[in-house]
Amino acid sequence: MKILMVLENQFPDDERVEKEALSLIKAGHEVHLLCATLKKERVGDENYKGIKLHRTLSTPFLYNKAKIACLRLPFYFMFWKKQVGNLLRTETFDVIHIHDLPLAEVGYWAKKKFGISFVLDSHENYPYMLDMAPYTKGIAGKLMYSFAAWKHYEREMIGKADIVITVCKEMSDRMNDLVPRTYYHVDNTISMELFPRPEPHPTTTGKIRLLYVGGITYHRGLQNVIKGLALIKDKSKYSLDIYGKGAYAGDIKDLVLTLGLEEIVHFPGYLKFPAEAVKMCAYSLGVISNLRSVQTDCSSPNKIYQYFYYGLPVLVSDMDSVGNIVREHQVGVVYKDNSPEDCARKLEQLVTLNLEDMATRAHKLCLEQYNWDISVKQLIAAYESIR
Structure with a gap:
């Protein structure tokens, strides 16, 4: 299958994403990765160990802060839908593989618009991780972030994904209490x-x-x-x-x-x-x-x-x-x-x-x-x- 992975962060900084992509290539799939960069000179396409990278220029605000407010302000989703849409109109893919919850809405949008399968790969228990973060406790954070809204969003996206991947059995069990379904837990183990x-x-x-x-x-x-x-x-x-x-x-x-x-x-x-x-x-x-x-x-x-x-x-x-x-x-x-x-x-x-x-x-x-x-x-x- 031809897979489009989407990562809101820079790459190759994420070991889990790299291991998953290389393993899928080894299993016979073609893997592309759309990711962000903060450096103009890195924008564009590159072959990295067989992974076909597509780097798009982000801004410090979009990269570091905008996702916190993505459920209340639409520009974060708009930015990533534009980048994903440009690729999906240029090439045909079978699967969109979204790394972590914030961009799940973009994965579901691509599923509906382009008729491809949507994989949600949850690296974190996102509503709870955000609720612990210092930047959600200040005045601006409280205005832009809602724990209840993120819990609702997580439940909704779990239900709409074709495949949900987690990082451990305990995460799968927690999510299964929200939405009973099949979960695949891929532990963050070491590639020796x-x-x-x-x-x-x-x-x-x-x-x-x-x-x-x-x-x-x-x-x-x-x-x-x-x-x-x-x-x-x-x-x-x-x-x-x-x-x-x-x-x-x-x-x-x-x-x-x-x-x-x-x-x-x-x-x-x-x-x-x-x-x-x-x-x-x-x-x-x-x-x-x-x-x-x-x-x-x-x-x-x-x-x-x-x-x-x-x-x-x-x-x-x-x-x-x-x-x-x-x-x-x-x-x-x-x-x-x-x-x-x-x-x-x-x-x-x-x-x-x-x-x-x-x-x-x-x-x-x-x-x-x-x-x-x-x-x-x-x-x-x-x-x-x-x-």
Whole structure:
């Protein structure tokens, strides 16, 4: 089949989109990707690893802010309908594959106008993600955004799509409560061929080296792990390296200083993926500390699978999607969300556990179950259903 993917963001910045497109090409489909760019010199067509790219020029306002108001102001949909329409009038496609909820209206419009199948690929629990975002809390955000309107829009688009793809079973279950139908969940697992091979872990010195890699925002919950470390009596057994950046990084660094943890909590900078991912092998445990919400209960953070691949068990908050994996397969410890006290208890338990056995299980779990070669089967099955 000839597939037109539509991504409102720049590409190739999105690993999931790239993996899906390349896998569909490998399965015999022709894949085009219409995406945005903020650079005039990048506008136009390009062949990227066999993906036929069509880049259209966006503006900072359209790119960063307009989608929040798209249910109240029509210009966002108008812009993307024009870009999609221009392509569909030039070439014939069998499927329009929309990446994430905001542009679902454009996918449904194309389905009606051009008679093609509409695939909705939900990367996020969008109404709940927006409801957590700081930019929906200000005066302008409250005027342009309505949680109720986004929930209604999500339910409507789920019902109108021919295929709905999600990132985990928990997201599929949540959506099935809204609209009972078939869902295909394609986890955000690691494509092992894209990452350097793991190296042997250094011999343990009795110290538990914690690793956090990712964005630093309030909702990532690092403050609870740091406060938990402050409650531990013998801190000499622990260290935490935080790789990443974000709007809350300054607050986290201030918290470390306030609690006197600068000897054990460090900020080495930014870890480049996938080239530097092998550095994970130097650590004992990966950290996923997100605050619990509908969004995080029903999500599939790719970091957990990267930790597993490099032989790291994990310390996680009790989000459903991540906590379920950790408990079922005994590949880490789960602490109660927003509870530094419980986090401290779980950190202290680590010295009594066999982390080497956990590390072996985590790596094996990635090799045998949570990797892209397994996950992509759901994507291929989805397309087989509309041939």
